Amino acid sequence: MTSILRRRNLELLLAKVKPHPKPKVELEQYQTPLSLASTLLHVAAYSFKDIIGRKICDLGCGTGVLALGAALLGAEYVVGLDLDPLAVKTAKENAEMLGVENVDWVAGPLEALRGGFDVVVENPPFGVWRRGADLEFLRKALTLAPVVYSVHKAGNRRHISAAAERFGGRITAAFKSKIVIPHMFSFHKKPKKWVEVEVYRLERV
Numbered sequence: 001m002t003s004i005l006r007r008r009n010l011e012l013l014l015a016k017v018k019p020h021p022k023p024k025v026e027l028e029q030y031q032t033p034l035s036l037a038s039t040l041l042h043v044a045a046y047s048f049k050d051i052i053g054r055k056i057c058d059l060g061c062g063t064g065v066l067a068l069g070a071a072l073l074g075a076e077y078v079v080g081l082d083l084d085p086l087a088v089k090t091a092k093e094n095a096e097m098l099g100v101e102n103v104d105w106v107a108g109p110l111e112a113l114r115g116g117f118d119v120v121v122e123n124p125p126f127g128v129w130r131r132g133a134d135l136e137f138l139r140k141a142l143t144l145a146p147v148v149y150s151v152h153k154a155g156n157r158r159h160i161s162a163a164a165e166r167f168g169g170r171i172t173a174a175f176k177s178k179i180v181i182p183h184m185f186s187f188h189k190k191p192k193k194w195v196e197v198e199v200y201r202l203e204r205v
Contacts, residue, residue, distance in 0.1 A: 005072060010072060013069075014072075015034055017094045019090075032065045036151070036179055036199075040149055051074060053074065054075055054076060055075070056079075056119050057120045057145060058120075059113075060081070064105075067080035071095075079103070079105075081106045083108065088106070110136065118147065120147070122148070148200075150199070164202050168205060171201070176196065177198075177199060178194050
């Protein structure tokens, strides 16, 4: 039996993860905040038993925060997929640094993966730069696994719920959080910006 990894200890391990060296604004490459990642994964692992011994997919994995966190919590096998080869390269380096060996990394579009997972975890683009990008991720996630954890901007629950029903899923749990977006791009006017988000647990029906 895997011993319990406390949320704070998981967060300290994930703090070692290197960020993307050259993030692209059009891909909305903001790293998942450590507090959000550790809370999402801890809830998935210990409240819903959705991580330990499971096959996990991290869609839009970036530099690997959610994928690596799932592996550290006892996932049997993890795949992280991202469109950006540089993000995937950085994720591989992060896995080596943390000594995580049960994760495979794929550089490619959403279509590069097929089903066969137990759970998908994702912090998809919010669709700010490309409208509907968040729903594309949600649709794909529900084809890959019967359980999905997905992060979205707060205030869109009806929209997400309706979309999930169209894609053959339903929301079974949710919690609110906040993420901070640091000054990363030239158009950012403030040192940081707080954005309210909701994390949804969905099941395929």
